[in-house]
Amino acid sequence: MMTALIPFNRKRNDLMNTGFNDFQNMLDDFFAEGWPMRRSLAGDTFKIDLQDNEKEYIVEAELPGFQKNEISLSLEEGRLQIAVKKEETKEETDKNYVHRERKFTAMTRNVFLADAASDDIKAKLTDGVLTITVPKQAKPELTKQIEIE
Structure with a gap:
C-alpha cells in the first residue's frame, strides 16, 4: 500500500x-x-564503558572517526569530562553548487569518579576507542582510635 x-x-x-x-x-x-x-554520532552521543578495579578506573569511549586533536579531556573534583568536536567540510572550487552540506558534531559526556586521583591519568586512542586509565587515591581512614593519656 x-x-x-x-x-x-x-x-x-x-x-x-x-x-x-x-x-x-x-x-x-x-x-x-x-x-x-x-543510532549515529550525529544524532546521538558516544558509548562509554566504565570498569572499577581495585586501584584504578578504566573508562572506554567509542569515538569512531575522531582524531586526538578533536577530543578534550578534563578531571575536576572527581568529574571526568570527555568532549568531542568535529567539523567536516569539503572544499571544491571548480563546481557550481546548487546544494552543499557541512557537518558539525559536538558532544560531551561526564562521569563521576568519587576517589579519582588527578596524577598519572593516561589516555590512549586506538582504532576509534579512547581508553582512559584514572588511578584511585588512597581513601583516608574514617575511623581513628584515640589513645587516652
Whole structure:
C-alpha cells in the first residue's frame, strides 16, 4: 500500500495534489540516513564503558572517526569530562553548487569518579576507542582510635 511511505506529518491526499517532485522528495526523506531510528554520532552521543578495579578506573569511549586533536579531556573534583568536536567540510572550487552540506558534531559526556586521583591519568586512542586509565587515591581512614593519656 503506497500510503505506508508517506511521513506521518503529511496529509494523506498531499501525494495526489502536489505532483511528482514532492513524491520524489518524500522518497528521499524516507530512504535518507537515519531512517527510521538508526543510532549515529550525529544524532546521538558516544558509548562509554566504565570498569572499577581495585586501584584504578578504566573508562572506554567509542569515538569512531575522531582524531586526538578533536577530543578534550578534563578531571575536576572527581568529574571526568570527555568532549568531542568535529567539523567536516569539503572544499571544491571548480563546481557550481546548487546544494552543499557541512557537518558539525559536538558532544560531551561526564562521569563521576568519587576517589579519582588527578596524577598519572593516561589516555590512549586506538582504532576509534579512547581508553582512559584514572588511578584511585588512597581513601583516608574514617575511623581513628584515640589513645587516652
